[in-house]
Amino acid sequence: MTIKNPLVIVSFDAMGAEDIAEHIDLMPNVAALIARGTHVKKVExxxxxxxxxxxxxxxxxxYPAKHGIVNNTKIQPELGDSPDWFWYARDIETPTLFDLAHNKGLKTAAFLWPVSAKAPITWNIAEIFPNRIWTNQYFVSFHASSPYFLFDMNILHIQL
Known part of the structure; x- marks a missing residue:
């Protein structure tokens, strides 16, 4: 499938432009993306x-005051040192690019994007992890992501 005019957003958490410039020779795929796209070198x-x-x-x-995600984790003193994270898109109080694309009938994909669990994303592997003793990674990922996409990815892995 060929997609006309795709928009691809790549974010490397906690990696700055200086890190990329200093180590670009170790990242040929990132170098190719930069060469063919837009590279933001300074973010406020x-x-x-x-x-x-x-x-x-x-x-x-x-800003966070409007979209509602003001921390990585929720304030849940009753859960001690293991509060829930803001994993689920339902916690976002304003439309996202994923929402807008979905409403226009466009296809979207996300790989470990924060606050994307259960979002209207066509192919989604949500960033989520088990933080309760009775859960495991398979269960929380399958529940929060695009289950058939995860299934297809696992089948592909087994065949390789």
Whole structure:
């Protein structure tokens, strides 16, 4: 399948432009993406400068006070040292690029993008992990991602 005018957003959490410039020879695929696309070398961080609020700002275009993802984890003192993370897209209070694309009938994909669990993404492997003793990675990933896509990926892996 060929997609006309694809939009691909690649984010390397906590990796700056200096890191890429210094090690580009070790990353030929990243070098190819940069050569064929747009490379943002300077980003003004939002507050708080945490992974989940930052990535949600990228996908919504609004600040955490508006999109609602103000931390990586939820405030749940009753859970002690293991609160839930803002894994699920339902926690985002404004439309994302994924939502807008879905509403226009466009296909989307995400690989370990923060706050994308159960999002309207065609091919999704959500960033989520088990944080309760009774769960495991297979169960939480299958529940939060595109299950048939995960199934196809596992079949492909077995065949390789």
């Amino acid at each position: 961080g939002i507050y708080p400068t945490l992974t989940y609020p930052s990535h949600t700002t990228i996908m919504t275009g609004v």
